[in-house]
Amino acid sequence: DTGVSQNPRHKITKRGQNVTFRCDPISEHNRLYWYRQTLGQGPEFLTYFQNEAQLEKSRLLSDRFSAERPKGSFSTLEIQRTEQGDSAMYLCASSARGSTDTQYFGPGTRLTVL
């Protein structure tokens, strides 16, 4: 078990560009979560998947954000037409089953929008 991995670890982009992040959860974990974290704040929930189904999306997730988990394994988070306010750490976490299971976090992708 190699834990949750995320790629890339760092991304610098210009305002208006599209970016895509990837998360590989712990194998056989059914749930996968995306969070965003800015300096001095706790992680903010964005969305989560139960297998390949996206079950909930936060209001923080504007129409510029989209997430997929096509085969119930890895997931991607895409941000279109990036804005400077999108600069943050994007964290992915996975858990075995449901809400009472421990979430294991990946190292995160730090996005800087210039």
Add this chain to the structure above:
Amino acid sequence: GQNIDQPTEMTATEGAIVQINCTYQTSGFNGLFWYQQHAGEAPTFLSYNVLDGLEEKGRFSSFLSRSKGYSYLLLKELQMKDSASYLCVPAPGQNFVFGPGTRLSVLP
């Protein structure tokens, strides 16, 4: 809605004991987690309480009172590496709710 209240910052001395308190209000309750997060790193799991009482795990213990909406994390024999943010995370339903956490500084 959800509301989590923790002290923003705490300072303690190496070798000492520190208690980080958390009060919460949630629309549902499926347990409460504590996570540790070092600067620039992802949160890592420390403890999970779903029933009232104290759970001890090495130098760290976590207490829960569901009726009071109250939990605390107790850190004993503090080490410099314990300098981090500590996140009290109620699980109201399907998702976790993270507050800003308590930033603990351990001084020599």
